[in-house]
Amino acid sequence: MNQLLLERSTGLLSPQRFARILTTQRIYAVQSCSTLRFDGGEKEVIIPEHDVSQPSTGLEPVAPKLWAHQAGVTALAVDIENRLLLSGGLDSSIRLWDLEDCPTDAKLTLKPTAAISRAASAHKFGITHLSFYPFDSAAFLSSSYDHHLKLYATENQAVSADFDLKSIIYTHALSPIAQHVLVACATQHPAVRLVDLRSGANTHSLAGHHGALLSLAWSPTLDYILASGGVDGTVRLWDIRKSSGQLGVLDMEDSTGIAGTDGMGKSSRSRDTGMAHHGAVNGLTWTDDGYHLVSAGHDERARVWNAATGANTLASFGPTLKNGHLSTLPLIISPTASTPAGQELLFYPSERELLVFELHQGRLVKRLKVPGPNIASVRSRTGERNIKNRITGLVFRGQADGIYSAHTDGQIRAWLPKTAEDKRLEIEEEDSLKRHAQDDEDEDGRRKRQVLNDVFTDLTRQKISFG
Missing domain, CATH: 1.20.5 (Single alpha-helices involved in coiled-coils or other helix-helix interfaces)
Structure with a gap:
């Protein structure tokens, strides 16, 4: 560190290069932070902490069990200021957390600053996806298994708008750069549903998939380009300005792509057939420079695509990936400004571990094991039951301020950088x-x-x- 400070002060190292070195070190140093816990305030279950092989005297110390959502956490979102964390539960409850409101004691326990309880929730069933408005933290969206997409005011958690899509909504997406306020929704219906928040109407649908949709992602650089993945194993690209909509289909067998007249896909003939995965596609995300699209499917493969030509870059991530649930898989990529060019990291939630890969080489950098039991006991409206613990939500905070994950055992876990x-x-x-x-x-x-x-x-x- 002293050497870096010296080089920066003498002009040998630019401020941008200095910042990138530090953020790269912090991203690579991410690890589980067991001291930070999230307490949703639900009724605690007292668990004796003693050796079960020894006879109990009734005087052993006990420890309270804390949950963010006792029925299981199903969705996470972080606001544009990287301060507010939003979480949704399988019991339809929603909670808001202030990540900067940390106590100073040894065991950091965050409590929600606001909550929409299960009894007062506008949704009837579990939350499937949450997102803040891209330009302002004053509003957020939620979708649910009850077929509804709802818009809330962050300040008082009041419902501002309600859209009934008559079908289970697996995920929704807002463009991070667009002036329009179209919300793309992936539902059981085999067409992408577009909802206009200004007019309060379903503007139109993008038809082409054969079966339910599980994943959506807007381009971070072009406000009219949308990618979608479905149970038919295809990834389709859409231009919402066109009447037909569809730009083309990605094909795993094509490592060359469609060059067009300018080498960047312009005036090229779109591909109408092709498979991106041998199984449902439930994970999609872009690099924040818009150059690459990453997909994940039930064939337990992840693929990196050239966004300009649609070519499969053939990045191989090995046989360690696990993916078999009929829900959206949360993939995140480190910001391109935080690492050297072409060295972005992919964070892949593989059941009970968080795998960190070099995005373009596919090399496994780190395996982050999720602490806690494999089987967790959770409570829902139907009573207590045992479930297999897995990661259901994943968000990246800031440039290199850590990662937060949601789990079916009711916990929100923090993965924070800890450098030498x-x-x-x-x-x-x-x-x-x-x-x-x-x-x-x-x-x-x-x-x-x-x-x-x-x-x-x-x-x-x-x-x-x-x-």
């Missing part, structure tokens, strides 16, 4: 505390010895006579 510099500072702080404690102990010992010495001196100075 952070560890060194922690060790120095611990050593300093130990030294202060030792000094206090020595001072206390000196005082006690001085008191005993004074007592002994007083006794020896007294004249003793024998009668």
Whole structure:
């Protein structure tokens, strides 16, 4: 660190390069933070912490069990300021957390700043997806298994708009850059449904898939381009300005792509057939520069596509991927400005572990194991049941401020950067505390010895006579 500061101060290292080196180090240093917990305030279950092989005396210490959502967390979203975290539960409850409102004690326990309880929730069934408005944190959207898409005011959690799509909504998406406020919805219906928040109407549908849709993603650089993935194994690209809509289909067998007249796909003939995966496509995300699209399917494969030509880049991520649930798989990619060019990282939730890959090479960088039991006990409207714990939501905070994940065991877990510099500072702080404690102990010992010495001196100075 001192060397980097010296190079920056002398002009050998530009501020941009300096910032990129630091953010890269922090992203690579992400690890589980067990001290940060989320307490949704639901009724606690007391679990004795003792060896079950020993007879119980009834006096063993007990520890409270905390949940963000006791029935399971199904969705997460972070606002544009990277301060507010939104979570949704399988019991239809929604909670808002202030990530900067951290207590100072050793065990950091966050409590929600606002909540829409299960009893008061506008939804009747579990939440499938949450998202803040891209340009303002004053509003957020939620979709649910009850067929409804709802718009809320963040300040008072009041419902501003309600859209009934007459079909289960698996996910929805807002363009991060567009002036329009069209919400694309992936439902059981085999067409992308577009909802206009201004007019409050379903503007039109994009038809082409054969079966339910599980994933959607707007281009981060072109406000009219949308990608969708469905149970038919296809990934389709759409231009919402066109009457037909569809631009083409991605084909896993094509590693060349469609060049067109300018080498970038212009005036090229679109591909109408092709399979992106041998199974349902339930994960889609773009790199934030818009150059690449990443997809994940039930064939337990992830593929990286050239967005300009539609070519499969043939990046291979090995046989470690797990993906078999009929729900949207949350994929996230590190910001392109946080790492050197072409070295972005893909964070892939594979059941109970978070896999970190180099996006373009497919090399496994790190396996982050989810702490806790494989099987968790959760409570819902139908009673208590045991479920297999897995990751259901994933959000990246800021440029390199960590990752937050949602889990079916009801927990929200934090994955925060801990670099060698952070560890060194922690060790120095611990050593300093130990030294202060030792000094206090020595001072206390000196005082006690001085008191005993004074007592002994007083006794020896007294004249003793024998009668």
